Amino acid sequence: MSIKISFKKRTVAKTSTNLVLFVDEKFSTKLLRKYISSSELLYISDLLKTSDLNKKMLVFELSSKKKVILVSVKKNIKNSDIENLGAELYSHINYGKNTEYFINSESIKDSHKNFIGYFLHGLKLKSYEFKKYKSKKEKRSITINVIGKKNNPSALDQLKFKALEEGTFYARDLVSEPGNVLHPDEYAKRIKSLKKNGLKINIYDQKKLKKLGMNALLGVGQGSIRGSYLVTIEWKGVKNNSKPLAFIGKGVCFDTGGYSLKPAKFMEDMTYDMAGSAAVVGLMKNLALRKAKINAVGVVGLVENMVSGNAQRPGDIVKSFSGKTIEILNTDAEGRLVLADAITFTEKKFKPKFMIDLATLTGAIIVSLGSEYAGLFSNNDKLSNNLIEAGKKVEEKLWRMPLHKNFDKLINSKNADMQNINYVGGAGSTTAAQFLQRFILNKTPWAHLDIAGMAFSKYGGALNSGGATGFGVRLLNKLIEDNYE
Numbered sequence: 001m002s003i004k005i006s007f008k009k010r011t012v013a014k015t016s017t018n019l020v021l022f023v024d025e026k027f028s029t030k031l032l033r034k035y036i037s038s039s040e041l042l043y044i045s046d047l048l049k050t051s052d053l054n055k056k057m058l059v060f061e062l063s064s065k066k067k068v069i070l071v072s073v074k075k076n077i078k079n080s081d082i083e084n085l086g087a088e089l090y091s092h093i094n095y096g097k098n099t100e101y102f103i104n105s106e107s108i109k110d111s112h113k114n115f116i117g118y119f120l121h122g123l124k125l126k127s128y129e130f131k132k133y134k135s136k137k138e139k140r141s142i143t144i145n146v147i148g149k150k151n152n153p154s155a156l157d158q159l160k161f162k163a164l165e166e167g168t169f170y171a172r173d174l175v176s177e178p179g180n181v182l183h184p185d186e187y188a189k190r191i192k193s194l195k196k197n198g199l200k201i202n203i204y205d206q207k208k209l210k211k212l213g214m215n216a217l218l219g220v221g222q223g224s225i226r227g228s229y230l231v232t233i234e235w236k237g238v239k240n241n242s243k244p245l246a247f248i249g250k251g252v253c254f255d256t257g258g259y260s261l262k263p264a265k266f267m268e269d270m271t272y273d274m275a276g277s278a279a280v281v282g283l284m285k286n287l288a289l290r291k292a293k294i295n296a297v298g299v300v301g302l303v304e305n306m307v308s309g310n311a312q313r314p315g316d317i318v319k320s321f322s323g324k325t326i327e328i329l330n331t332d333a334e335g336r337l338v339l340a341d342a343i344t345f346t347e348k349k350f351k352p353k354f355m356i357d358l359a360t361l362t363g364a365i366i367v368s369l370g371s372e373y374a375g376l377f378s379n380n381d382k383l384s385n386n387l388i389e390a391g392k393k394v395e396e397k398l399w400r401m402p403l404h405k406n407f408d409k410l411i412n413s414k415n416a417d418m419q420n421i422n423y424v425g426g427a428g429s430t431t432a433a434q435f436l437q438r439f440i441l442n443k444t445p446w447a448h449l450d451i452a453g454m455a456f457s458k459y460g461g462a463l464n465s466g467g468a469t470g471f472g473v474r475l476l477n478k479l480i481e482d483n484y485e
Helices: 038-048 079-093 115-126 155-176 184-197 206-212 215-221 267-289 335-350 364-369 381-394 405-410 428-437 473-483
Strands: 002-008 018-023 057-061 067-072 100-104 141-147 200-204 229-236 245-255 295-305 317-319 325-327 354-359 374-378 398-400 446-450
Touching: 002 115, 038 057, 038 067, 057 079, 067 079, 079 115, 079 381, 115 141, 115 155, 155 267, 155 473, 184 200, 184 229, 184 245, 184 267, 184 295, 200 206, 206 215, 206 229, 215 295, 215 317, 215 335, 229 267, 229 335, 245 267, 245 335, 267 295, 267 354, 267 473, 295 335, 335 354, 335 428, 354 381, 364 374, 364 428, 374 381, 374 428, 381 398, 381 446, 381 473, 405 428, 428 446
Parallel strands: 002 141, 018 067, 018 100, 100 141, 245 295, 245 354, 354 446, 374 398
Antiparallel strands: 057 067, 200 229, 229 295, 317 325, 374 446
16 A cells, blocks of 8 residues: 655645545534535534544545545644544544555644644554555555645645655565564675665674674574674764764574473464564664754674574573673573573673664563563663653653662572573563673663563554564654754
8 A cells, every 4th residue: 555645735624526525523514615515514514413422533524536534633732642532533444446645734723833744644654554465456545645834744834744654664664574684694684785874784693793703692693504794783873973872782683482482372473572683773774864853873693593503502601792791491481592692792892872772572571561561671860761752752662670689599500600581480571671781881871671472463553454563663763853963
């Protein structure tokens, strides 16, 4: 499905095609007479008497070629609610043969800066589909004509919305790809192609990683015939040498669990175990496309956790990039091993202002928070509060979970500096975050986002139609906009 959007200068249009009009919460039709004919207004007013006015949107079929959609806009509406309205509109127009719609921006009663921009942004985000491997291709498209000048986005705002959509869609595309296509070798190539957007890409292959001593990351991928990589993605949006903002992603392209094998049921979903890295890559693409006025770096560890004669065993001990040793008690607790080396490397090489890592790290966070919140763990209150506020604004919600030194005893090992899983039981997500915290060597402000319940949706959400969500791209972009630009 493709969506074509155009902005037209005319302010009044009693069109013979589909029309989208904005009304107040009570669906008052007083101001609609200039946009539709008297007979149409009379017909709609009559039907409103028996309509559910608690809905946000009502659709009136006036003929086989024309429908009028009334969108209820409450006073002091939030940007996220406007986006949700746009997404709901897409749900009403994504069917049938009616493919051209006129949105009349002049019908918005209350002035709202950029209402149409947020409305169309929500519509576009909802429209995403991943049908790359369908043999029968749909050629259907929807044309949206915005008429009037009121509350329309500026050229700069249009660029920002487009960049954010492209970054989010890129992340969704990566997560949606099957494991036989997007293995670490292919993933590294795709990231390299982002050089054309002005990003500086460095790829550390197995030979370089071994020389650096990234044995925690390498251990996860050693059972695969594919390579293992650490990829850095740099964006320099200001000329000074200010410390970059650092974003780190877990990129396990497929996770069998290794010798601690996962159950066969739902293992096919483990193609999305690289969603944390996809969010980082999508964010960096977005920052480059909109020419963000900050310095930032994305770091992703790309591996495949497979079973073979060369795979890591339970009981193995590896020495991480930090110099700390880890006893591998469970090969399915692999994401934290990848992140451990990535976190220390990022801190040492880039000396960032802060580090935020994203990972589909634990099933325990889904037990705790379901698919409504991502788990937030942090050593810094200011960074946590900024993240939570950004999440509220774009409806990518976070819930802060505890970290405490008393949890350390659950991951201390008799045979190494630490073990990669808590076998005592309980606090699965917290002990995973506590493990990661040990690899911050210089007290850099840090936050860990466990997005296991948010990266993929079986049933769809407000701004996605099911499948990969791209969670994290819009959240982190908002964090940057509000606090660092």
